[in-house]
Amino acid sequence: MTQKVALVTGAGSGIGRASALALAADGMAVGVLGHTPEENQETVDAIRAEGGTALSLSADVTSAEELGATLDELVSAHGRLDAVVANAGINGVWAPVDELDPADFDRTIAVNLRGTFLTIRATVPYLKKAGGGSITVISSINGTRKFTSPGATAYSATKAAQLAMVQQLAPELGQAKIRINAICPGAIDTEIGDNTEIRNAEKSGIGAEAHIPLTNDKAGSSEDIAAVVSFLASDKASHVTGTPIWVDGGQSLVT
Numbered sequence: 001m002t003q004k005v006a007l008v009t010g011a012g013s014g015i016g017r018a019s020a021l022a023l024a025a026d027g028m029a030v031g032v033l034g035h036t037p038e039e040n041q042e043t044v045d046a047i048r049a050e051g052g053t054a055l056s057l058s059a060d061v062t063s064a065e066e067l068g069a070t071l072d073e074l075v076s077a078h079g080r081l082d083a084v085v086a087n088a089g090i091n092g093v094w095a096p097v098d099e100l101d102p103a104d105f106d107r108t109i110a111v112n113l114r115g116t117f118l119t120i121r122a123t124v125p126y127l128k129k130a131g132g133g134s135i136t137v138i139s140s141i142n143g144t145r146k147f148t149s150p151g152a153t154a155y156s157a158t159k160a161a162q163l164a165m166v167q168q169l170a171p172e173l174g175q176a177k178i179r180i181n182a183i184c185p186g187a188i189d190t191e192i193g194d195n196t197e198i199r200n201a202e203k204s205g206i207g208a209e210a211h212i213p214l215t216n217d218k219a220g221s222s223e224d225i226a227a228v229v230s231f232l233a234s235d236k237a238s239h240v241t242g243t244p245i246w247v248d249g250g251q252s253l254v255t
Contacts, residue, residue: 003053005078006233007031007071009061009119010088012039014190015138017046018222019085019229024052026230028083031074033057053078061088061115067122081126083233086119087138089158093197094151104197105154112158116165124178132177134233138225139163139182144244145252146186159184163244170242179241181232186248187212187219214249 006023010016012034020030024047032043032054040056047054055077059066075081092108093100116137127133142149143159166182173180187210211217228247231237246252 003027003029003078004082005029005031005074005080006083006085007033007057007074007081007119007123008085008087009033009115011043011085012036013043015185015188015222015225016085016087017043018226019087020054021047021050021052022223022226022230023083023085023233024054025050026234028233029053029055029078031055031057031070031078033059033061033070034088035060061119062110064118064122067118071122071126075126080130081123082130082133084119084123084127084133084135085138085229085233086116086135088115088119089138091152091155094149094153094155095197096151097153100151100153108154108158112155113161113165116162120165120169120180124173124176127178128176133179134237135173135178135180136229136232137162137166137180137182139166139184139244141184141186141246141248141252144182144184145246166244167242174241179232179237181237181240181242182244183225183228183232184244184246184248184252185220185225186210186246186251188225189219189221210251211254212249212251213254220247220249 006028008020011020011032024030032040034040044054044056057070059070089112093104139162140159143156163182
C-alpha cells in the first residue's frame with residue numbers, strides 16, 4: 001500500500017481533531033485515537049465527508065497495552081505508519097505547590113508525559129519498518145518559554161519534559177530517518193480549559209494576562225497548529241528535527 005498513514009492522539013476535539021483533518025486533506029489515511037468513541041467518530045465522519053480515509057481508535061494513552069492493540073489495528077487496516085502526532089493531554093489541577101495533591105500531580109504526569117513516551121515507544125517500530133517518518137509532539141509555551149500561569153507546576157513540568165524528550169530522541173531516531181519535533185502553542189481557542197481545575201490562584205503570587213501582539217490579544221485557532229503539524233509531517237520538513245516551534249503570535253515573548 002502506498003498511501004501514507006498517520007496516527008493522531010487526542011483526535012476527538014481541538015488541536016487533535018484539526019490535525020487529523022489537515023493530514024487527511026494532505027492525502028493520508030488517519031488513525032483517530034482518543035478515549036471518547038463518540039468524539040472519535042465525529043472526527044472520522046468529518047474526514048470521510050471530505051473524501052478522506054480515517055479509522056476510529058479507542059485507547060487510553062497511559063496504557064501500553066491499549067496503545068499496542070490500537071496500533072496493531074491501524075497497521076493491519078492500512079499496512080504501514082508514517083506520521084505520528086502525540087497530542088493527547090490535560091491541563092489538570094493548577095494550585096499552589098503546597099496545596100497540589102500528589103495524586104493530581106501524578107495524573108498530569110501520567111497523561112501528558114507518560115502518554116507521550118508510550119505513544120513514541122509504541123509507534124517507533126512501525127516508523128522504522130516504513131523506512132522513516134515523522135513524530136510531532138504537542139508541547140506548550142508553558143514550561144518552555146512561559147512560567148507565569150499560576151499553579152501550573154505539574155503541567156509546565158510535563159511540557160518542559162516533552163521538549164527535552166524530543167531533543168534527546170532527535171539524534172537517536174534520526175539514524176532511522178525518523179524526524180521528531182515539538183509544537184509549542186500559546187493561547188488557543190479549544191476546550192482544554194474544560195479539564196482544568198484552578199485552586200487558589202491568587203496564592204501563587206504570579207500570573208499575567210495573555211497579551212498576543214500578532215492578533216491584538218485574540219487567541220489562535222486549532223487550525224493554526226494543524227497547519228504546522230501538516231508541514232512537519234510533510235517532505236517539506238525533511239531536514240527539520242529536534243526543533244521546537246512556538247505558535248503563539250508572540251505571546252511567550254511579552255508575558
